[in-house]
Amino acid sequence: MTEQEFIDxxxxxxxxxxxxxxxxxxxxxxxxxxxxxxxEEDAEDLVQEVFVSIYLSLDSFGGNSKLSTWIYAITHNKAKEFLRNKTRLKRQGTLTILDEHSEGLSSHTINFNHPGVQLEDKERAAVLFDAIDSLAENQSRAYRLAKIEGYSYTEISEIMELSVSSIESLLFRANKRLREILADFYQKSKS
Amino acid sequence: MTTKETDMNEEQHWIDDITSVSERIKSPQMPAHLLERIQAIPSTIRMKVDLVPKRTIWLVAASIAALIAVNIYVSNSSVTVESSSDSFGETYFSHLNQL
Structure with missing residues (x-):
């Protein structure tokens, strides 16, 4: 189905x-x-929230942006809202899985239960995700889409409404900054 | 190799180790029950809308209208009291001035 066919x-x-x-x-x-x-559990709740939001605002989609951009924007905003509410509520049972290097990297604790991460990688993944969260928002989004979710540069450029070359430079800067954050963190944990 | 170089290598190795995790993260398959729940969203929303009887909606609307009317009435009455107290003050002070 093309975008126009979808709108109709x-x-x-x-x-x-x-x-x-x-x-x-x-x-x-x-x-x-x-x-x-x-x-996993939070993601299931969020998927439902996203689809309810999509259903309720289907009429407002006029094709001003790509369908994928519109859907990703809803997902991103709903996730931010979800995390804000979760932080505010400070639910009990929050588990911070961080290794000896991760102390002080981020104050944002998260109930890390990622089904796509192997057990032996869990602690390293928690450190990596915390470092990704410390990046500037655009860099963090681009890095997550490219390196974690496996989107192509063209797809990311559609989602983020930027040119492919902008995505390339954004990812270059994100990589560089991520290594700086991790290096800084490594130094802090050593001292 | 100096100690500083060894430390640098160790640091770079650790960073590579952390960043390489992203290559091994798999995209998990969505559970079937979640897809079913998502597909049921339109009927669930329609059901929720149907669940609120029209009588209740009118009752709520009438209550809000009554509340607004009471507010307007009360605020108008207080203005009248204020203006009457002002005129009382004026009379009192003009009487004092005459004395």
Missing amino acids: CAKRDKDTAFSYLTTAYAQKIYGSCIQLLRN
Whole structure:
């Protein structure tokens, strides 16, 4: 289905358009939610929230941006809202899995339960995700999409509404900054 | 190799070790029950809308209207009291001035 066909379909029959979105995007959205929240149960709740939001705002999608950009923006905003609420509530049972190097890297503790991370990588992954969170928002988004979620540069440029060359330079800067953050953290943990 | 170089190598090795994790992170498969729940969203939303009877909606609207009317009435009455107390003050002070 092309974008225009989708818009026409959404105007004619909202349910059919929604059904198309669940088939085409549910897996991708679930993947993004897992990477953003790093917790299976939270990701399931978030996916539902995202799809409810998509269903309620289907009428407002006029094709001003790409469908993938629109969906990713909703997912990103809902994830931010979810994390804000979670931090505010300070739910009990929060588990901080950080190794001896990760002390002081971030005050943001997260219930790390990422189903895509192997058990032996869990502690390292927690450090990496904390470092990614410390990057500037655009860099963090681009890095996560490219390195964790496996999107191509073209797809990222569509999602972030930037040119491919901008994405390349953004990722170059993100890589450099990430290594600086990790180096700084390594030094702090050594001293 | 100096101690500083060894430390640098150790640091770079540790950073590489951490960043290489991203290559091994798999995208997990979405559970079937979640897909079912997502596909049921349109019917769930419709059901929720149908669950609120029209009578309740009108009752709530009437209550809000009554509340607004009471507020307007009370605020108008207080203005009248204030203006009457002002005129009392003026009369009192003009009486004092005459004395």
